[in-house]
Amino acid sequence: MSLQWSEQCARVLCRKASACLSRAGVGALLVVAHVGIVGMTGCSEASLPTSSGEAGIREQVARVESGAVAHVIATLPLTDDDWESLRGLHGLRELVLQAGRADDARANILASLPNIERLVLRESPLTDAGFRILAACTTLRDLNVPQAACTAAGVEILTGLPQLRSLRLGGTALDGKKVCEAIVRLPHLRTCHLIDVPIGDEGLMLLASRPDLWNLYLDGSRASDEAWERYFEACPTVHVHVDQAHHDRDPDRNHK
Numbered sequence: 001m002s003l004q005w006s007e008q009c010a011r012v013l014c015r016k017a018s019a020c021l022s023r024a025g026v027g028a029l030l031v032v033a034h035v036g037i038v039g040m041t042g043c044s045e046a047s048l049p050t051s052s053g054e055a056g057i058r059e060q061v062a063r064v065e066s067g068a069v070a071h072v073i074a075t076l077p078l079t080d081d082d083w084e085s086l087r088g089l090h091g092l093r094e095l096v097l098q099a100g101r102a103d104d105a106r107a108n109i110l111a112s113l114p115n116i117e118r119l120v121l122r123e124s125p126l127t128d129a130g131f132r133i134l135a136a137c138t139t140l141r142d143l144n145v146p147q148a149a150c151t152a153a154g155v156e157i158l159t160g161l162p163q164l165r166s167l168r169l170g171g172t173a174l175d176g177k178k179v180c181e182a183i184v185r186l187p188h189l190r191t192c193h194l195i196d197v198p199i200g201d202e203g204l205m206l207l208a209s210r211p212d213l214w215n216l217y218l219d220g221s222r223a224s225d226e227a228w229e230r231y232f233e234a235c236p237t238v239h240v241h242v243d244q245a246h247h248d249r250d251p252d253r254n255h256k
Contacts, residue, residue, distance in 0.1 A: 107133035125149035152178030170195030201227035
């Protein structure tokens with residue numbers, strides 16, 4: 001991370017903190033402190049802690065159990081034994097599966113993690129049933145499922161997660177308008193990224209009812225320029241990317 005980039009991130013975070021405090025009071029600073037890194041790294045996914053490259057899942061689990069780390073990162077699909085080693089792991093706060101595969105059959109293990117805060121589940125076709133099980137993860141703040149198999153009903157289930165601040169979601173079964181109807185009902189959400197979900201103008205106008213978002217990233221949204229003009233009239237401070245690039249009216253477009 002360059003010094004210039006860090007300074008730009010700091011300015012963005014300070015602006016968002018100021019806006020948040022003016023709306024919600026000093027208590028909102030706790031939200032800024034915990035999820036500010038999501039807002040600061042909005043132009044790309046937040047940097048993940050890197051494993052040794054040679055450390056297997058069992059070794060990483062042992063380090064979590066010892067208190068040395070609070071994350072497990074898997075670059076290969078987990079074996080059955082790997083999954084069982086994760087069950088009920090108290091010290092685990094972040095689980096990253098770069099190659100999957102967390103499906104509905106594994107969701108119970110994810111729900112058994114009492115202190116999990118961040119889940120990155122690539123190549124993981126969780127359906128509505130799997131999302132219903134994930135709703136037991138009441139400490140979850142950041143959920144990233146870019147190849148989900150859920151519908152908008154699965155997103156609606158996430159309204160039961162009291163700490164959820166960031167959602168990154170993609171899937172071929174997602175109806176754009178219905179997904180947006182569910183997203184606007186996630187009360188504490190601050191960062192939303194929809195991957196190849198065609199929300200159209202109607203979906204974007206639904207999202208315009210949430211000016212309290214910090215970051216909005218839409219790929220393949222199929223929203224018109226006119227709809228975007230109306231969106232920014234309603235949400236002038238939201239940091240916006242469209243198809244992996246800053247929108248021309250993004251207030252943070254100079255943030256690299």
